[in-house]
Amino acid sequence: MNVAERTRLAFTRVGLPDRVPIHAWLGMTFIQRTVLPRPARMTDLFHQWIDDPLGTLVKWQADLGLDPMITTHSQHIGELERWPRLLCDFKEDAYAHWREEIVEIDRSESSRTLEHRIHTPAGEGAYSYRMEGYSDWPLDYLIKDEADLDLLHYRPDPDLLVVDRLKAMVEKVGDRAWWLHHAPGPWNEAAELRGVTTLSMDLYDRPEFVHKLMRLVTDRLKKLYRKLGETGIHSVSMNETWVGMGLSPHIYQEFIKPYDDECVAAIHEAGYLVSYHNCGRGTRFLEDMVATGADALETITPVENSGDFDLADVKRRVGDRICLFGGFNERLLDEAAPAKVRDEVKRCLDAAGEGGGYILRTSGAIYQADPRNIEVMCQTARDYGRYPRPAQGAGGSA
Amino acid sequence: MDDVLQAIYDSILEGRVTEVAAEVQRALAAGHPAGVILNQAMIAAMAEVGRRFETMEYFVPEMLVAARAMKEGLALLRPALVGAQIEPVGKVVLGTVSGDLHDIGKNLVGMVLEGAGFEVVDLGVNVPPEAFVAAVREHRPQVVGLSALLTTTMLAMKATIEALRAAGLRDQVVVMVGGAPVTPAFADRIGADLYAPEAASAAARARSRFADQGGAE
């Protein structure tokens, strides 16, 4: 059974794979410090990955014992990453009514502060952020008041996205890795446009405005998801990280879920699978997230890692309706003794492995880890995660 | 509770910012002492917000609007408090530590502290130890609040405390730490003075610390 077949079975739950699939997302710091012989420039790395995914991303993960997973991603607003732009950029005419002027407004030894000034037929807008090391963070947001919503009509049209490079990369890899393309969900994109603290208060101050923003964002995202259907990716991780900051079921149901539902449906129409990404809290509206129709739910973060999910509880509540994609506490991979790592794998498999529909995956990305511990994690899962599963408790730890 | 005090209490609890302002004015006009308005209506309301947050009746947005209403009410009350010689509780320099960009929790803590009567100097995110040291020199706060959401950046809290010590400022401030991965044991280990698991208890603990000490030095 190849990697994609195995993970597809877990995602779709139409049958049992040979064993539980094992995925992880290797963070940039881990790749730079532990995987590469010496640190490399990010742009060079991205070019290598695009040209030779099998010899780089796929090989590194396979060598550690993982089922390789490729996590490309779409551009978020306010993000200056080279990776998404290298993979898919817009045709020139997509910018006809959305002209961006980038101005450096501050510079220090370690950081640069940039302002994007946007010119559209509906007027001007601006947002700024600071860049340092691998990250950039917003200082102010595009949507400062209700009138700025008009600007959004002129954002580059996803239909004009050139996806050839992503498509070529996907073809090179075939079924030797699971493709999980990351793209924002509507609440995340709304938060990026408005700032999450302000957006949270808008929920109470101007609920109509929030719905308007969510509508605009959702309509555009649906187009993006449809376009991504041309690339052959297996699945998308619909990034709703900001849902995990702690929201009431009521707010989730009224302001977020209807839009999430539409996005999930658009992805299915485009012919690929969707994993709902909430890496924080959400146990209070677990059933609602599942009811969006997503195929998988990530990252089921345990309390020890700042989430509020208990994998066994999640399996009991929704395990018959969705693939569970996560739950492993990756903090153990850094310094814990191998026996602890083994116990954690068994805990996850005992909690959620039964009957399929489970993928062992670190709940967060791996930034710092002893590679030997990753090997222990993978080996334990390969042995202990076979289907049909051994009777519970046999050979397992309490 | 008197009607108007009850109205202030309810408005804060529900985050109704314009109503709070009007009601505080009404309460002052009706002759309620500023200290009574503050303690019986406003601080009591924030305590209830904290309780509801703990029992998961309230979540982040509800806490944010309540804290903002509190802040608004307090701004109106401040002249009366000054008149009654009720001083701000103290000054807090607050920031998310070096390498960390998460600020939702930090913002919330800042707003609740302001609501509890502290003056807050917010240094933003990714604040290096030297910047905390410089801000302590400049603003002379009684409290330094450090927020971290990543296991990797929790270590920057320790570095910040050490930088304060190296600058000879450690004894002049109470260092309060928090953020989802931070535990009381970790706070102890790095030599912090106070830890709180969420914003409302952060404000309560900081306040009682000053009550114990009879205010700041």
Ligand code: B12
């Ligand atoms: C929203 C979010 C983001 C947003 C942040 C937006 C923003 N403006 O803050 C974005 C998408 C930008 C983000 C980025 C990243 N994130 Co993030 N994020 C979260 C998430 C889902 C919620 C955090 C949050 O806002 N919670 C809500 C607030 C209200 O709660 P809080 O912060 O805990 O604050 C409360 C208390 O802790 C306390 N408190 C907080 N500060 C202080 C300070 C003091 C003095 C006191 C007394 C109390 C106190 O009071 C607050 C209010 O009650 C968490 C998961 C989680 N549940 O924590 C992951 C999480 C923190 N992120 C994580 C990661 C890995 C990242 C990234 C590295 C991801 C990436 N691949 O790039 C980047 C890091 C960027 C950086 N360098 O900082 C991991 C951390 C894992 C770890 N072990 O370290 C988490 C746990 C997710 C996960 N399960 O993997 N993230």
